[in-house]
Amino acid sequence: MENTNLNFENKTILVAGAAGFIPSHLSEFYLQLGAKVIGLDNFITGSRSNIELLTKYSNFEFHEVNIIEGIPQIKEPIHYIFNMASPASPVDFARIPLEIMRVNSEGTLHLLEVARDHHARFLEASTSEVYGDPKIHPQVEDYVGHVQINGPRSCYDESKRFAEALTYSFRTRFGVDTRTVRIFNTYGPRMRPNDGRVVPNFINQALRGEAITVYGDGRQTRSFCYVSDLVDALHRVMFSSDHTPFNIGNPEERTILEAAQAIIEILDSKSKIIFKPLPVDDPTHRCPSLKKLQQATDYRPQVGFRDGMLKTAEYFRSMSTHL
Numbered sequence: 090m091e092n093t094n095l096n097f098e099n100k101t102i103l104v105a106g107a108a109g110f111i112p113s114h115l116s117e118f119y120l121q122l123g124a125k126v127i128g129l130d131n132f133i134t135g136s137r138s139n140i141e142l143l144t145k146y147s148n149f150e151f152h153e154v155n156i157i158e159g160i161p162q163i164k165e166p167i168h169y170i171f172n173m174a175s176p177a178s179p180v181d182f183a184r185i186p187l188e189i190m191r192v193n194s195e196g197t198l199h200l201l202e203v204a205r206d207h208h209a210r211f212l213e214a215s216t217s218e219v220y221g222d223p224k225i226h227p228q229v230e231d232y233v234g235h236v237q238i239n240g241p242r243s244c245y246d247e248s249k250r251f252a253e254a255l256t257y258s259f260r261t262r263f264g265v266d267t268r269t270v271r272i273f274n275t276y277g278p279r280m281r282p283n284d285g286r287v288v289p290n291f292i293n294q295a296l297r298g299e300a301i302t303v304y305g306d307g308r309q310t311r312s313f314c315y316v317s318d319l320v321d322a323l324h325r326v327m328f329s330s331d332h333t334p335f336n337i338g339n340p341e342e343r344t345i346l347e348a349a350q351a352i353i354e355i356l357d358s359k360s361k362i363i364f365k366p367l368p369v370d371d372p373t374h375r376c377p378s379l380k381k382l383q384q385a386t387d388y389r390p391q392v393g394f395r396d397g398m399l400k401t402a403e404y405f406r407s408m409s410t411h412l
């Protein structure tokens with residue numbers, strides 16, 4: 090059974106990738122609960138401003154480190170480790186494929202060794218990309234996927250699959266107490282405006298009144314999870330008793346074209362929609378089955394599409410006034 094009502098005052102949580110979008114929200118969540126959070130990051134895709142924000146909490150400690158090279162020695166006991174360190178956007182797949190493959194293999198190995206040595210519980214942040222271009226819908230956790238080995242997304246998809254298998258092996262070989270989540274599209278404040286993912290693209294184009302670019306005919310589907318709901322799901326899985334993989338995200342599915350039209354309407358934008366060729370291996374359907382998660386943890390997303398998009402647009406607006 091899950092146990093999320095814990096006292097965090099004497100707990101130390103290691104967050105790899107703390108300067109990133111989701112992990113900075115996750116770190117803040119535990120800092121506010123009174124845990125000590127130790128963040129690791131090399132800023133390959135993360136932002137220094139996220140670390141400045143976290144440094145306002147006296148219970149936050151930060152190490153600038155590339156986890157591919159190793160993890161600095163931490164003397165105090167670590168109770169929980171979240172492995173969130175990995176670039177995650179298609180723009181990064183093209184730009185830094187080897188760094189992605191190495192952080193999900195060597196970086197994950199180093200963190201698992203820390204988990205083993207500290208007897209810490211370890212959560213691997215995997216991805217819906219392990220399902221590739223799925224042939225079953227919605228995706229359930231025991232589906233093994235339909236993944237391209239040689240293609241523009243392979244560096245990410247295959248290295249995340251490796252990271253899951255490595256996590257599994259540390260569990261069976263060393264008895265490390267592991268958890269695995271497969272994160273589906275998540276959005277919210279602190280995303281990079283130009284990271285090439287759907288939501289920042291659409292919102293920033295809509296805010297500027299530029300044409301919104303839809304790839305393909307826009308009939309491919311996605312589900313979009315607001316970041317506070319995602320943090321809630323991460324927390325619930327970390328403190329559940331089930332070590333098998335969980336999908337986490339939002340189960341409300343819409344086509345990319347519907348998402349573009351809704352964002353134009355929500356932001357009262359004058360943008361038109363234009364169509365460009367579909368990138369290679371772009372998944373046609375993406376929607377999590379959350380049955381397992383909901384049964385095990387009673388998780389229910391709280392933030393609807395409209396509210397989430399408004400909050401995210403507010404963030405991008407405030408960013409542009411600071412430029």
Ligand SMILES: NC(=O)c1ccc[n+]([C@@H]2O[C@H](COP(=O)([O-])OP(=O)(O)OC[C@H]3O[C@@H](n4cnc5c(N)ncnc54)[C@H](O)[C@@H]3O)[C@@H](O)[C@H]2O)c1
Nearest residue numbers: 106108109110111130131132133134135156174175272275
């Ligand atoms: N955002 C999503 O929709 C989504 C979907 C599926 C999975 N995920 C996973 O969630 C995690 C966080 O994603 P995000 O969207 O917040 O991405 P992000 O790029 O904002 O955060 C990742 C962080 O990891 C850091 N990092 C990368 N390589 C590192 C290394 N070698 N050493 C130290 N730090 C390193 C980056 O600098 C960055 O701060 C990732 O593991 C990602 O694969 C995210």
